[in-house]
Structure formats: structure tokens, C-alpha cells
Amino acid sequence: MSQHPAGAADHGHGHHDEHENHGSLKAYVIGFILSIVLTVIPLLVVFQTNMSKNGIIITIVTMAVIQLLVQLLFFMHIREGEGPKYNVMTLILGLFIVVVIVASSVWIMSFNSVVQ
Amino acid sequence: MYASIKSFASSFFVTGDPLIYGADVSIVLTSIAVLFVLFYFKKWGWLWREWLTTVDHKKIGIMYLFASLLMLFRGGVDALLMRTQLALPNVQFLQADHYNAVFTTHGTIMILFMAMPMMFGLFNMVVPLQIGARDVAYPFLNSVSFWLFFFGAMLFNLSFVIGGSPDAGWLSYPPLSEMSGSPGVGENFYIWGIQISGIGSLATGINFIVTILKMRAPGMKFMKMPMFTWSVFSSSIIIIFAFPILTVTLALLFIDRYMGGHLFTMDGGGFPMMYINLIWMWGHPEVYIVVLPAFGIFSEIVATFSRKRIFGYKSMVFALLSISILSFFTWVHHFFTMGSGADVNVAFAIATMAIGIPTGAKVFNWLFTMFRGRIRLEQPMMWTLAFIPCFVVGGATGVMLAVAPADYQYHNSYFLIAHFHQVLIGGVVFGYLAGIYYWWPKLFGFKLNERLGKYAFWLWNIGFYVCFMPQYALGFMGMTRRVYTYGWDMGWGPLNLVSTIGAFLMGIGFVFQVWQILYSVKYGERDTTGDPWNARTLEWSIPSPPPMYNFAVVPVVDERDSFWEDKERRDFAPAPPVPVSKLESIHMPKNSGVPIIFAACWFIAGFGFVFDWKWMAFSGLAGVGISLLVRSFTYDTDYYVPLEEVIETEKAAGRAV
Numbered sequence: 001m002s003q004h005p006a007g008a009a010d011h012g013h014g015h016h017d018e019h020e021n022h023g024s025l026k027a028y029v030i031g032f033i034l035s036i037v038l039t040v041i042p043l044l045v046v047f048q049t050n051m052s053k054n055g056i057i058i059t060i061v062t063m064a065v066i067q068l069l070v071q072l073l074f075f076m077h078i079r080e081g082e083g084p085k086y087n088v089m090t091l092i093l094g095l096f097i098v099v100v101i102v103a104s105s106v107w108i109m110s111f112n113s114v115v116q
Numbered sequence: 117m118y119a120s121i122k123s124f125a126s127s128f129f130v131t132g133d134p135l136i137y138g139a140d141v142s143i144v145l146t147s148i149a150v151l152f153v154l155f156y157f158k159k160w161g162w163l164w165r166e167w168l169t170t171v172d173h174k175k176i177g178i179m180y181l182f183a184s185l186l187m188l189f190r191g192g193v194d195a196l197l198m199r200t201q202l203a204l205p206n207v208q209f210l211q212a213d214h215y216n217a218v219f220t221t222h223g224t225i226m227i228l229f230m231a232m233p234m235m236f237g238l239f240n241m242v243v244p245l246q247i248g249a250r251d252v253a254y255p256f257l258n259s260v261s262f263w264l265f266f267f268g269a270m271l272f273n274l275s276f277v278i279g280g281s282p283d284a285g286w287l288s289y290p291p292l293s294e295m296s297g298s299p300g301v302g303e304n305f306y307i308w309g310i311q312i313s314g315i316g317s318l319a320t321g322i323n324f325i326v327t328i329l330k331m332r333a334p335g336m337k338f339m340k341m342p343m344f345t346w347s348v349f350s351s352s353i354i355i356i357f358a359f360p361i362l363t364v365t366l367a368l369l370f371i372d373r374y375m376g377g378h379l380f381t382m383d384g385g386g387f388p389m390m391y392i393n394l395i396w397m398w399g400h401p402e403v404y405i406v407v408l409p410a411f412g413i414f415s416e417i418v419a420t421f422s423r424k425r426i427f428g429y430k431s432m433v434f435a436l437l438s439i440s441i442l443s444f445f446t447w448v449h450h451f452f453t454m455g456s457g458a459d460v461n462v463a464f465a466i467a468t469m470a471i472g473i474p475t476g477a478k479v480f481n482w483l484f485t486m487f488r489g490r491i492r493l494e495q496p497m498m499w500t501l502a503f504i505p506c507f508v509v510g511g512a513t514g515v516m517l518a519v520a521p522a523d524y525q526y527h528n529s530y531f532l533i534a535h536f537h538q539v540l541i542g543g544v545v546f547g548y549l550a551g552i553y554y555w556w557p558k559l560f561g562f563k564l565n566e567r568l569g570k571y572a573f574w575l576w577n578i579g580f581y582v583c584f585m586p587q588y589a590l591g592f593m594g595m596t597r598r599v600y601t602y603g604w605d606m607g608w609g610p611l612n613l614v615s616t617i618g619a620f621l622m623g624i625g626f627v628f629q630v631w632q633i634l635y636s637v638k639y640g641e642r643d644t645t646g647d648p649w650n651a652r653t654l655e656w657s658i659p660s661p662p663p664m665y666n667f668a669v670v671p672v673v674d675e676r677d678s679f680w681e682d683k684e685r686r687d688f689a690p691a692p693p694v695p696v697s698k699l700e701s702i703h704m705p706k707n708s709g710v711p712i713i714f715a716a717c718w719f720i721a722g723f724g725f726v727f728d729w730k731w732m733a734f735s736g737l738a739g740v741g742i743s744l745l746v747r748s749f750t751y752d753t754d755y756y757v758p759l760e761e762v763i764e765t766e767k768a769a770g771r772a773v
Contacts, residue, residue: 086329093353093357093441094357100445101444105390105393105394107460108393108448108460109387109389109390
């Protein structure tokens with residue numbers, strides 16, 4: 001997936017003329033630093049501050065979502081590519097399944113707190 | 117010194133059971149025999165160059181196939197041990213703890229180390245050929261996937277003789293699988309064996325999605341793809357969404373066990389039911405992962421052996437894709453009895469029944485394909501015909517289990533055992549066997565012997581019903597799963613004896629299949645045409661076994677079953693040879709030794725974590741990192757097969773003039 005597409009057999013057309021640009025070094029470094037910062041913030045909040053439990057949870061979730069976007073933009077090249085928008089379709093399906101997993105787990109498990 | 121070695125060895129190796137000493141001896145003898153053959157015939161170089169470092173999807177598929185047959189043997193022996201123990205009341209063959217280990221490894225091996233690799237073997241052997249590609253999209257990653265599966269499976273199987281097998285059930289429910297319930301290393305073997313092979317499974321899912329999206333022959337639009345390719349596509353979608361859930365769940369269990377976490381423990385605010393919720397979120401889609409490709413295989417076989425186009429192609433595609441989405445909405449039916457309340461249970465009961473609709477539609481499509489077809493009863497078709505009634509009964513008992521209030525009666529009884537064996541053997545195993553019989557001549561160049569195959573077929577089929585029909589009744593009579601013995605007063609003796617006889621019939625069927633393979637290597641009917649079944653899809657347009665580059669000239673597709681339409685147009689005369697001027701040198705990936713070393717490093721790391729030997733775990737992980745770096749800085753990954761070699765190969769196969 002990097003510079004040389006892992007020897008993908010390409011129907012004998014030989015050369016990879018339509019080589020897509022896979023981002024610059026600058027973008028990767030920015031993405032890397034942002035990821036580290038976004039990971040350190042929750043750690044600091046948990047270990048170094050006296051924020052309330054809800055505040056901590058909200059901070060962690062927010063940082064996680066921003067981190068997800070950073071990964072998509074800087075490493076997964078979500079803005080690139082032409083043709084059918086496979087990546088957008090896949091993301092929507094992925095998002096849908098994540099929502100199903102989280103929401104229904106809360107729903108399924110909430111009965112536990114009702115009976116206790 | 118001697119005393120300390122002795123005390124280490126007595127806890128390191130499993131001791132005390134004659135069965136395990138027998139296994140020790142056979143492992144040592146087999147290893148010595150293999151090493152002897154390799155040294156004596158000087159085959160090390162050949163093994164390394166042709167197999168261990170290969171990135172050829174056909175060879176990787178064959179390795180998957182044989183590894184999975186080996187695992188079928190191991191899982192099958194586990195099954196026969198259990199059936200022997202249960203044959204009569206109060207049998208003293210296995211002790212309770214040994215029985216626990218045997219049913220745990222039986223389940224885990226059959227699903228994760230038998231069904232999954234056999235499925236990946238069929239993916240690899242067939243999909244690139246069927247879509248007119250020369251390899252998968254990421255051949256190197258494909259090899260990585262295989263070796264991760266292989267070393268994961270070896271790590272898991274090692275627990276039988278070293279350290280002790282896991283014995284908390286095939287899904288390792290906490291709190292039993294926590295340190296409090298399983299202080300030994302068995303559960304660590306479970307976690308690391310599955311984690312290592314699970315990464316490989318995820319990678320294979322991604323690999324085949326990309327292969328199918330990007331590598332189809334020119335003109336092969338989505339709605340012109342063969343049904344098996346469609347089923348692999350839907351199965352791969354489920355893999356990439358479901359396997360991360362498994363990985364995370366087992367990682368959380370590992371945190372509990374290794375670092376003293378309290379995620380799923382009974383005390384410290386743990387939440388054991390959350391594990392069951394999470395693991396079934398993978399576990400239910402998993403059964404559709406393995407069964408969808410079997411559906412695809414049946415669709416190919418039914419069309420070929422009825423000499424008709426598949427009935428209702430569009431509805432088949434729609435059914436596959438809707439099953440792959442619906443499969444994520446049914447998982448609670450595995451734990452209705454947890455008591456989540458009526459609203460939750462009803463929602464998931466309805467979702468479970470809904471998934472029966474597309475599945476039922478597929479059954480009707482197969483029947484209508486056969487209707488007024490010219491049916492030939494060859495081995496692949498026999499397994500397909502055996503599948504349909506078996507799967508319909510399994511599906512019907514599945515709908516019974518889906519009724520949440522009634523499930524309180526069936527839950528964890530032998531009724532459930534009979535149900536899921538009926539869909540998994542009747543659906544998955546029959547399907548993969550049908551696929552193996554169907555595509556075997558393509559990969560190996562000869563058919564499997566018909567007479568021995570028929571013995572195996574009838575032994576499997578009769579054995580199946582003799583084994584599992586009594587278990588439905590035993591379930592109603594109150595026999596629960598995982599009991600290791602029972603008394604005369606329960607009245608379960610006669611039916612259990614019948615069931616055990618059926619299990620051994622299936623075991624004899626497997627022996628016949630091994631014999632069939634060995635016999636056919638020498639005497640099997642050779643396939644010189646490349647199209648022994650008069651089939652419909654592209655893989656049959658090339659010689660058997662296919663040349664390393666599959667297609668000398670990339671086929672152009674303009675309709676569904678285009679190979680069949682071509683044959684009809686020229687009135688089934690042999691295809692004209694290709695003029696040499698049309699051939700060209702072919703771009704192919706180079707072999708690499710990195711995948712096997714990478715996976716072996718994971719094995720070392722996993723083994724280190726199992727015994728908490730940090731020096732070993734971290735040196736293994738360091739090896740993993742170094743392998744990744746080496747690969748990242750390897751730029752020379754591909755080459756061109758010279759034109760002369762292509763011409764020579766094609767002429768030898770009679771395909772070029």
C-alpha cells in the first residue's frame with residue numbers, strides 16, 4: 001500500500017501509471033503529533049486532575065472521536081481516490097454497526113441495573 | 117539442579133493421563149519421521165522455496181486445506197472421545213476435568229482452526245481464478261495471514277501436551293475463565309492462539325474484499341460475478357466488522373488475567389455478562405461467515421450439475437448481502453436466558469426469525485435451479501443434495517430456538533447441540549466437502565475416486581442422522597450439554613449409545629476420505645481438459661492445475677457465466693489455442709520469507725505471554741517489529757515472468773500455437 005503496491009498482480013499491464021499520491025511527509029508528521037497529543041490529554045485528565053467522573057468520560061470520548069477523524073484524514077486518505085465512493089459507503093456501514101453495537105449493548109445491559 | 121528440572125518439567129508438561137502420553141509419543145515419532153524424510157531426500161530447499169515462502173494463492177490455499185483437514189482430525193478425535201465417554205451411563209473413560217478440556221478444544225478447533233481455514237483455503241483456491249485475476253490483491257499479506265493462522269493453531273494445540281488445555285468452554289465465559297476460576301495457563305493458550313490467528317483472519321477478509329473490488333477481469337460487472345465470489349464478498353464484509361470485536365473482547369479478558377483487571381470479574385465492579393454480550397457479537401456473525409461461502413459453493417455446483425443457469429441470481433445476491441447485515445442483529449438469541457427483559461428478547465427473537473427469510477429464499481432458488489435441469493449425480497452434487505434437507509431441518513429447529521420464551525426450555529440442552537451441529541455439519545462441512553470435491557481437479561489435476569467417495573458420503577450422511585437425531589430427543593429428556601457422565605436412572609443410556617454409533621460412522625467416513633485422497637493421487641482420473649465437470653465459470657477455462665500466473669491472456673467477460681456461453685457458441689468444441697503473438701511477459705509478486713518469520717515471532721511472543729516469561733514475550737515482539745521493518749524497506753517485491761517461459765508453459769499445455 002505504500003510506495004510499491006505489494007506486488008499486486010495487475011493484469012499484465014505492467015506499469016503503475018496511475019499511481020495515486022499517498023500524502024506528504026508533512027501530513028504524516030502532523031497526524032502523528034496530533035495523535036500523540038490526543039492520547040496524552042485523557043491520560044493527564046485521569047491522572048493529574050480532579051475532574052468529575054462524567055467530565056472524565058466526556059473528555060475521553062471526545063478525544064477518541066477527534067483521534068478517529070485525525071486517523072481518517074491523515075493516515076487513511078479518506079479525501080483521496082476517484083470512482084465509486086467505496087470508502088464513504090464502508091464508513092457509513094461501519095458507523096451504523098458501531099452505533100448498533102454500543103446502543104444495543106447499553107440497552108441489553110441496562111436491565112441489569114433495573115433488577116439490582 | 118536435577119530436582120528443580122524435575123519440578124519444572126512436571127508442571128510444564130501435562131502428566132498423568134495415558135491418552136496424553138500416547139499423544140506425546142506420536143508427536144515425537146511424527147516429528148522425527150518428517151525431519152528424517154526432509155533430510156534424507158534433501159527437501160529443505162524445495163520446501164522453503166516452493167511452499168514456506170510462497171505468495172501464490174493456489175499454494176496458500178492448498179496449505180490451508182491440508183492444515184484444516186489435520187485440524188478436522190484433531191477436532192474429530194475430541195468428538196469421538198466425548199461420545200465414547202457418554203456412550204453408556206457411569207463410564208470411567210475420561211475424568212471430569214479432562215472432559216471439560218476435550219469439549220473446549222473440540223469447539224474452538226472445529227470453528228476457528230477447522231472451518232475458518234478450510235473456508236480460507238477455498239477462497240484462495242477459487243476466487244482469483246473465478247474472477248480472472250493472476251493473484252489476490254495483496255499476495256504478501258495473504259502469506260502473512262496463512263502463517264498467522266498456522267502458528268496460532270499450533271500454539272493452541274500445544275496446550276494439549278504443554279501446560280494444560282483450556283477447559284472453560286469454547287467461548288471461555290468469565291468468571292470461569294478468569295484467574296479465580298482458571299488459574300492455569302490453559303486460558304492463556306486460548307487467548308493467544310485465537311488472537312494470533314484472528315489477526316490473520318481479519319487480514320484475509322480485507323484481502324478478498326479488495327481482490328473482488330479491484331481485480332475482476334475486464335467487463336465483469338458486479339452483477340456478472342459468479343455466485344461463489346458474491347458469497348466470499350459478503351462473508352468478507354462480515355469478517356472485517358466482526359473480527360475486531362473478538363480481538364478487543366479477548367484483549368480485555370487478557371487484561372483481567374494478566375494485569376489483574378476487573379472488567380469481567382465477579383468482584384471489583386466487574387461485569388461478566390458484558391463479555392458474553394461482546395463475544396456473541398462476534399460469535400453470531402461468525403456462523404454466517406462460515407456458512408455464506410458454503411451457500412456460494414452450492415450455488416455453483418447446483419448450476420453446473422443441473423446444466424442450467426442459477427435460478428434467481430439477483431435474489432441470491434440480495435439474500436447474501438442482507439444476511440451479512442442482518443447477522444449483526446441477532447446475537448442476543450445466544451443468551452435469552454440472561455434475563456434482559458421481554459423487550460430485548462422480543463427484538464432479537466424477531467431479528468433471528470427474519471434472517472430465516474433470505475436463507476429460505478436461497479433454498480427455493482436451489483430447488484428451482486434443479487427443476488427441469490439435467491441433473492448429474494457426481495460427488496459434489498451428492499453432497500449438495502444431502503445438504504438441502506439437512507439444513508432445512510437445522511433451520512426449522514433454529515426457528516424453534518429463536519422463540520425466546522420456548523428457549524428457556526431448550527437453552528443449553530442437547531436439543532441446542534443437535535441444532536447447531538445440524539446447521540454446521542449439514543451446512544458448513546457438507547458445503548466445504550462439496551467444494552473440495554468440485555475444485556479438487558482444478559487444483560491438483562485429477563478427480564477424487566468416485567467409489568471410495570460414495571462410501572464416505574453414505575457413512576457421513578447415515579452417521580450424521582444416527583448421531584444427532586437422538587440428541588434432539590435427549591434434549592427434551594433433560595440432558596444438558598457439558599455433562600461428563602450420567603446415571604442409569606436418567607434413562608438417557610439407549611439414545612446416547614445410538615448417538616455414539618453415529619459419531620463413529622462419521623469417523624469411519626473421514627477415514628474413507630483420507631484413503632480416497634491417497635488412492636486418487638495414484639489412480640485418480642486425470643483431468644486433461646481443464647473442465648472436467650462441463651462447468652460454467654472462468655476457473656475452468658484454464659488448464660488443471662493452472663500455471664503459476666493463472667491466465668496467460670486476461671479474459672474479457674461480457675455476460676454472466678461467460679465461459680459457458682462461449683462453449684455454447686462454439687458448440688462445445690475445444691477452445692482454439694491462442695497465437696503466440698498475443699502472449700506477453702507477466703508481472704508477478706516475488707516469494708518472501710518474511711511472513712513465516714513474522715508469524716513465528718508472534719508464536720514466540722504468544723508462548724512467552726502464556727507462561728508469563730517476559731524475556732521470551734518481549735524478544736518475540738521485537739522480532740515482530742524487526743520483520744515489519746525489513747518488509748517496509750524491501751522495494752524489490754515483484755518481477756516479470758519472461759515471455760519465453762510463458763510461451764513454453766502455454767505450448768506444453770496445448771494452449772498456444
